[in-house]
Amino acid sequence: MDVPLIATLTTFLAATIRMATPLTLAGLGETISEKSGVINIGVEAIMLSGAFFSFLTVFATGNHFLGLLAGMAGGAAVSMVHAVVSLRCKANQTIVGLALNFLILGLTSFLFLKSFGQTTILPSIAVIKPIQIPILSRIPILGQALFHQDIFVYLAIALVIGLSVFFYKTEWGVSLHAVGEHPRAADTAGLQVDTIRYLACLANGLLGGMGGAYLVLVKLGFFMENLTAGKGYIALVTVILGRRNPWGVMGAALVVGAAEALQIRLQTMGIPIPSQVFSMFPYVVTIVVLLFSIGKSSDPSALGVPYERDKR
Amino acid sequence: MKRTALVFMVLVFCCAVLFASGGKEAAAASGKLKVALLLSGPANDQGWNAVAFEGLKAAEAKYGLETAYTEYVGIADGEAAFTDYASQGFDLVIGHGFQFGDPAVRVSAKFPKTNFMAIESSVYSKNAASYVMACEEAAYLMGILSASMSKTGKIGMVGGFEQPSIIKVVEAYKLGAKLVNPNITVYEVYISSFTDVALGKEAAISMADRGADVLSHVANQAGTGVIKAAEERGLLATGDSYDQNFIAPNTVIGSTIYSVPMLVLNAVEKVKNNNFVGGVFFLGMKEGVIDISGYNSFESKIPEATKKLIADTKASILNGSFTVPLIETRSGK
Numbered sequence: 001m002d003v004p005l006i007a008t009l010t011t012f013l014a015a016t017i018r019m020a021t022p023l024t025l026a027g028l029g030e031t032i033s034e035k036s037g038v039i040n041i042g043v044e045a046i047m048l049s050g051a052f053f054s055f056l057t058v059f060a061t062g063n064h065f066l067g068l069l070a071g072m073a074g075g076a077a078v079s080m081v082h083a084v085v086s087l088r089c090k091a092n093q094t095i096v097g098l099a100l101n102f103l104i105l106g107l108t109s110f111l112f113l114k115s116f117g118q119t120t121i122l123p124s125i126a127v128i129k130p131i132q133i134p135i136l137s138r139i140p141i142l143g144q145a146l147f148h149q150d151i152f153v154y155l156a157i158a159l160v161i162g163l164s165v166f167f168y169k170t171e172w173g174v175s176l177h178a179v180g181e182h183p184r185a186a187d188t189a190g191l192q193v194d195t196i197r198y199l200a201c202l203a204n205g206l207l208g209g210m211g212g213a214y215l216v217l218v219k220l221g222f223f224m225e226n227l228t229a230g231k232g233y234i235a236l237v238t239v240i241l242g243r244r245n246p247w248g249v250m251g252a253a254l255v256v257g258a259a260e261a262l263q264i265r266l267q268t269m270g271i272p273i274p275s276q277v278f279s280m281f282p283y284v285v286t287i288v289v290l291l292f293s294i295g296k297s298s299d300p301s302a303l304g305v306p307y308e309r310d311k312r
Numbered sequence: 313m314k315r316t317a318l319v320f321m322v323l324v325f326c327c328a329v330l331f332a333s334g335g336k337e338a339a340a341a342s343g344k345l346k347v348a349l350l351l352s353g354p355a356n357d358q359g360w361n362a363v364a365f366e367g368l369k370a371a372e373a374k375y376g377l378e379t380a381y382t383e384y385v386g387i388a389d390g391e392a393a394f395t396d397y398a399s400q401g402f403d404l405v406i407g408h409g410f411q412f413g414d415p416a417v418r419v420s421a422k423f424p425k426t427n428f429m430a431i432e433s434s435v436y437s438k439n440a441a442s443y444v445m446a447c448e449e450a451a452y453l454m455g456i457l458s459a460s461m462s463k464t465g466k467i468g469m470v471g472g473f474e475q476p477s478i479i480k481v482v483e484a485y486k487l488g489a490k491l492v493n494p495n496i497t498v499y500e501v502y503i504s505s506f507t508d509v510a511l512g513k514e515a516a517i518s519m520a521d522r523g524a525d526v527l528s529h530v531a532n533q534a535g536t537g538v539i540k541a542a543e544e545r546g547l548l549a550t551g552d553s554y555d556q557n558f559i560a561p562n563t564v565i566g567s568t569i570y571s572v573p574m575l576v577l578n579a580v581e582k583v584k585n586n587n588f589v590g591g592v593f594f595l596g597m598k599e600g601v602i603d604i605s606g607y608n609s610f611e612s613k614i615p616e617a618t619k620k621l622i623a624d625t626k627a628s629i630l631n632g633s634f635t636v637p638l639i640e641t642r643s644g645k
Contacts, residue, residue, distance in 0.1 A: 011521040225354035229508040275502030
């Protein structure tokens with residue numbers, strides 16, 4: 001292979017991973033939530049809230065670690081609102097998620113406006129720099145893409161490994177699945193259904209908030225209204241595509257990320273195809289992959305159904 | 313009882329948020345001229361919509377208007393938003409963008425007493441006008457500047473949607489760049505978004521990866537990502553819509569300036585004097601609507617010859633001896 005091709009491939013892979021990371025983080029969170037039987041389509045809201053609060057914190061303190069924590073807290077706040085309304089008040093989970101998406105879009109925009117005013121000056125923060133892992137990062141092509149990334153990428157990979165152990169090899173994983181598949185049986189077996197679901201929702205908020213914080217702390221360094229621009233919805237897609245398996249979710253996020261990275265690069269190369277066709281690319285990939293998974297529904301049986309102990 | 317209290321609290325919270333963040337500011341009834349503005353995105357996007365909002369506020373201050381505005385008006389909602397304001401008795405309703413042209417014309421037939429205006433559109437009726445800014449004039453100069461400042465002979469341009477009002481800027485930019493360096497490579501990407509800053513940044517990075525060292529944009533909010541990418545990579549960038557040097561003082565060498573305030577003032581004045589008519593009006597440097605910013609901290613770093621070329625070209629645009637070609641369909645390489 002010639003040098004420009006290797007360089008292009010390397011940057012393409014790096015871009016793919018950059019785009020996939022927030023999707024993976026948010027997708028993993030949603031996976032935990034859905035496994036427990038709570039479907040929260042408010043991932044967009046969780047990410048946006050995470051992005052906003054992490055930005056605000058870093059802008060005020062300059063401390064990125066605090067920013068990450070604030071982002072996770074911001075995400076968790078949104079997912080806990082969803083949890084209370086859907087578990088305690090037994091509201092329709094889809095509608096609550098939808099409402100939260102719009103609510104948080106308005107709320108973050110409003111708070112941003114109140115904090116920084118109607119301005120043409122862009123408030124910004126320093127971004128987290130990539131960490132180069134010695135030796136490994138010198139592997140051709142893959143090295144730069146995998147081992148010269150920021151802390152979030154490593155964290156996402158660690159989470160994928162950790163969660164796949166947690167889901168399939170631990171007692172807690174079994175409890176989580178039980179609550180989502182057959183809450184009454186789980187209750188009879190002595191599991192506290194709602195407690196487990198609240199914890200799952202909390203995890204969803206923490207991870208989704210982390211995904212949102214990634215956008216601000218690593219990718220952009222500033223906040224704007226509607227910063228997530230639909231990434232939360234794509235994260236939902238990765239959960240379905242990945243069949244709620246941590247590796248699957250990461251794989252799906254990489255496919256979507258690669259499609260996006262590819263469409264930009266093809267345009268830069270001057271391939272004479274209308275830009276609109278390129279922009280469809282990630283979504284076409286999504287639909288094609290979904291077509292291939294026809295008839296293999298693996299939704300948890302109690303997904304979206306609140307558990308009512310005193311009813312049958 | 314507890315549940316009722318909870319529901320009540322949630323409702324109160326929702327109402328508070330709704331009223332607080334509502335973009336639509338209702339104007340109180342009085343004898344003042346009423347002007348409304350429709351924006352495709354947020355009013356504080358530090359770009360395209362921000363300048364229009366500034367225009368509205370400037371007109372409000374100058375003529376003592378009553379103003380209202382709506383943010384995030386999607387393409388499908390344009391007609392409803394125009395109808396809304398027209399039926400509330402507004403005198404002038406402005407849609408800020410190419411996509412507002414057709415809805416304005418359709419609604420204008422139903423409300424003959426209201427004046428409609430679409431910025432950057434191409435259609436008109438008796439009481440609906442399109443005001444087109446000759447953005448290509450400034451883009452041509454940015455092309456000259458970018459090509460002159462490029463050491464690698466490669467520059468990049470990130471466009472929002474592939475639509476006439478954006479294509480004309482990209483194409484004029486390429487022509488300007490070719491004037492300075494006929495062999496220059498101009499990478500161009502249309503990201504099909506005016507709001508996705510992360511995508512704008514990725515597009516810019518893909519150009520930087522291929523060796524581009526001056527990055528430009530016409531992508532509104534998403535374009536901020538382009539400037540940030542250039543700053544991060546230690547490259548140069550040009551701004552769009554207004555002097556964007558504030559975003560990255562050591563990166564932005566110059567910006568196009570689209571003086572939407574002038575445009576809005578122009579229209580409001582006509583409404584006030586009762587001579588607002590339909591039609592398509594082109595306003596450019598001569599009318600004071602289009603300009604380019606100063607070079608800020610790059611004043612001493614840009615070669616004198618380049619500055620002179622830009623000043624001369626600007627002068628010949630102003631005196632009419634040179635017209636920047638208006639190309640509204642995408643050309644190849």
